[in-house]
Amino acid sequence: MSHTQSFHINTMYPAQINYHGRSFAATLGSLTPEGALLETYGLTLPSGMEVELSVTIAREPWLIKALITHTTPHEIGLMFKHSQHKLFSVARNDCTLAFRPPIQRKPEATLLR
Structure with missing residues (x-):
């Protein structure tokens, strides 16, 4: 039996x-x-239905076909029809950039006379 680790980003x-x-x-x-977990605002759609997820990440628009796996009044779970490794990579890199601390400049040396 093999075990595959699943990675996700928030x-x-x-x-x-x-x-x-x-x-x-x-x-x-x-x-x-x-797949993805979407926060919704009182929206419930039938499980098993095909939808398209539209999202822009790092100024790149994505339109992805997916199936609804589950719904609650506050979230919808999606399973992509085809794995989206490139989308995941772009989002991971964009999140990493967004959370980097700002570059701190070193104080300039003061010359004493």
Whole structure:
């Protein structure tokens, strides 16, 4: 039996769920290469339905087909139809950049006369 470790990143990207020609606002809360957890605002959609996730990360727009795995009044779980390793990598790099501490300049030496 092999064990595969699953990695995820927590994000706060604005996103949209496109379903039957309508768009619903959401926040991309957690991301893996295989799926995502979206925070929603009182939205519930049927499990098993196909949707499109629309999100922009690092100024790059993404439109990804996914299946709804579960819903609650506050979140929707998605499983991507195809693994999204590039999206995961872009988001991981963007999050890393966003949380880096600012570069501190060294104080300039003062010459004594």
